Structures are given as structure tokens and as C-alpha cells.
Amino acid sequence: MNRQERSGPRQGSFWRDNSLTLAFGIAFLIVLVGQAVAGHAEFNEQLTVDGLQQLSLGQYVTSSDFAVDVTENWQSEFLQFSLYIFGTVWLVQRGSPESKELHKVGTESDREQRMGDHATPDSPRWAGTKDWRQGVYARSLGLVMGGLFVLSWTAQSITGMAAYDEQQLRQLQDPVGWGGYLASPDFWNRTLQNWQSELLAVAAMVILSVYLRQRGSPESKPVGAAHTSTGVEG
Incomplete structure (x- = not known):
């Protein structure tokens, strides 16, 4: 058995080990900024048609019009x-x-889910409990x-x-x-x-x-x- 097998999988850099979350998180922020800029331009076009004063970008992103467009996508x-x-x-x-x-339809057994007496040393702490904490953590x-x-x-x-x-x-x-x-x-x-x-x-x-x-x-x-x-x- 070599050293890597004895010590377990080798840890990479923070960026590599979290690249999936980081990539989508950064992409989310870029797209959100793009939505704010595009939405601001469209909203001001409508205000101009209605003969009303235009809003700054800061005013738009703190407005209910921008907030509802964002939250309706989040909730879905x-x-x-x-x-x-x-x-x-x-x-x-x-x-x-x-x-x-x-054949695993349902919540499965404690053994299959590694809960309670079947928890392993590296299981989350609440998974090995037998009270309300296990029920909460399991859901x-x-x-x-x-x-x-x-x-x-x-x-x-x-x-x-x-x-x-x-x-x-x-x-x-x-x-x-x-x-x-x-x-x-x-x-x-x-x-x-x-x-x-x-x-x-x-x-x-x-x-x-x-x-x-x-x-x-x-x-x-x-x-x-x-x-x-x-x-x-x-």
C-alpha cells in the first residue's frame, strides 16, 4: 500500500475542490448584474413612453420592479x-x-442511511443521535x-x-x-x-x-x- 492510499484521497487547492460552487456562484452574480443593466434600460424606456422621469441604476435595483423580477425566478x-x-x-x-x-422506494432503513447505531465515525454528529436532532437532520x-x-x-x-x-x-x-x-x-x-x-x-x-x-x-x-x-x- 503506498502513502497516498494510507492517507486517503489527496486534497487539492481550495479553488479546485470548490470549483462547482464557485463557478456557478460567480456566473450567478454576472448574470444578475446583466439583468439589472438590461432591466434598467427597459424600465427607463417605459418611463419615457409614459412621460415620467427616468431612474438611475441605483434607484432601479432598489425598486420593487427589479425585486419582483428577481424573486419570481428564485421561488420557482x-x-x-x-x-x-x-x-x-x-x-x-x-x-x-x-x-x-x-427497490429503495421510501425513506430506507437506518442501516442504509447510516443513522443511529449504524452511523460511522465520519458521519455528521446529529446522524448518530436517537432524538429529535436525528429527525430534523434527516430532513x-x-x-x-x-x-x-x-x-x-x-x-x-x-x-x-x-x-x-x-x-x-x-x-x-x-x-x-x-x-x-x-x-x-x-x-x-x-x-x-x-x-x-x-x-x-x-x-x-x-x-x-x-x-x-x-x-x-x-x-x-x-x-x-x-x-x-x-x-x-x-
């Missing part, structure tokens, strides 16, 4: 992952690496994702109401308030058009990964894996 993304996390506990797709193996990912969905959905509804009421006042109409906005077509049009796109993307990924491959990606099966292989990642 967190909804997608929340549904997927909870749904894949009980739902399966034969042949997809996005699904667990067909922590779904709870946090669900909580982020609720928070972003609430933020969308509040900022959307503010933007909608502002538009109402520009047109010399009465504001509708939060309850009225939740019942308005504007709110549900914004919400449902995002939800349907996220659900379509998940369904497409699940079924296409049965028959198509991407070499080296954990989201794909190995290139030579059978179409019927389920829960196998490449």
Missing part, C-alpha cells in the same frame, strides 16, 4: 428542488440516474429548500404587490393591496409561467437521462450502461 427554482427532493423519496424512474434504485435539506421557497415566494408577492400598485397609481387607479394582488391574474401569471418551465425541465432531465449520456458527468449514467440501469451515475 427553490420550488423545483423542493419538489424533486421530496418526490424522489417515493417516486422512481426506471433507467434514470436521477432516480434511486427501484434538513428538504426543510431548508422548502423554507427558501416560502421566503422567496413571499418576497415575490410583496414586491409584486408594490410594483403592481405603483403601476395602478400611474394609471390613476386604486391600489389593490397584498390580498387583492394574491388574487390577481398578474401574480398567478408571473408565478405559473415559472412553475411550468421548471417542472418541464425536471421531467425532461429525468426521462432523457435514461437514453442519452454525457461522459464524465454525475448527472449521466456511464456511456456503456444499459438503458434499464437505474440510480447509476457515471
Whole structure:
């Protein structure tokens, strides 16, 4: 046995070991800035058409109009992952690496999940407990994702109401308030058009990964894996 095998996998640099999170985080910030610049230009064009004074970029990014555009996308993304996390506990797709193996439907045993007496020395500390901490930690990912969905959905509804009421006042109409906005077509049009796109993307990924491959990606099966292989990642 050589030195590397005895000491375990060699640690790389911080940037390499966290490159997936860092790359997507940086890309998120770049795209968010791009959205702010493009949205600012479009918003000022509309203000000019309405004969109103234009806003600075700083005023725009702190406005309800920018906030609702951002939060309506966030809430749909967190909804997608929340549904997927909870749904894949009980739902399966034969042949997809996005699904667990067909015989593992459900929450699985403590042994399979390495909980309680079956926890290993490197298991998270709460996984080895036998009280409420284990129950919370065993559902922590779904709870946090669900909580982020609720928070972003609430933020969308509040900022959307503010933007909608502002538009109402520009047109010399009465504001509708939060309850009225939740019942308005504007709110549900914004919400449902995002939800349907996220659900379509998940369904497409699940079924296409049965028959198509991407070499080296954990989201794909190995290139030579059978179409019927389920829960196998490449």
C-alpha cells in the first residue's frame, strides 16, 4: 500500500475542490448584474413612453420592479428542488440516474442511511443521535429548500404587490393591496409561467437521462450502461 492510499484521497487547492460552487456562484452574480443593466434600460424606456422621469441604476435595483423580477425566478427554482427532493423519496424512474434504485422506494432503513447505531465515525454528529436532532437532520435539506421557497415566494408577492400598485397609481387607479394582488391574474401569471418551465425541465432531465449520456458527468449514467440501469451515475 503506498502513502497516498494510507492517507486517503489527496486534497487539492481550495479553488479546485470548490470549483462547482464557485463557478456557478460567480456566473450567478454576472448574470444578475446583466439583468439589472438590461432591466434598467427597459424600465427607463417605459418611463419615457409614459412621460415620467427616468431612474438611475441605483434607484432601479432598489425598486420593487427589479425585486419582483428577481424573486419570481428564485421561488420557482427553490420550488423545483423542493419538489424533486421530496418526490424522489417515493417516486422512481426506471433507467434514470436521477432516480434511486427501484427497490429503495421510501425513506430506507437506518442501516442504509447510516443513522443511529449504524452511523460511522465520519458521519455528521446529529446522524448518530436517537432524538429529535436525528429527525430534523434527516430532513434538513428538504426543510431548508422548502423554507427558501416560502421566503422567496413571499418576497415575490410583496414586491409584486408594490410594483403592481405603483403601476395602478400611474394609471390613476386604486391600489389593490397584498390580498387583492394574491388574487390577481398578474401574480398567478408571473408565478405559473415559472412553475411550468421548471417542472418541464425536471421531467425532461429525468426521462432523457435514461437514453442519452454525457461522459464524465454525475448527472449521466456511464456511456456503456444499459438503458434499464437505474440510480447509476457515471
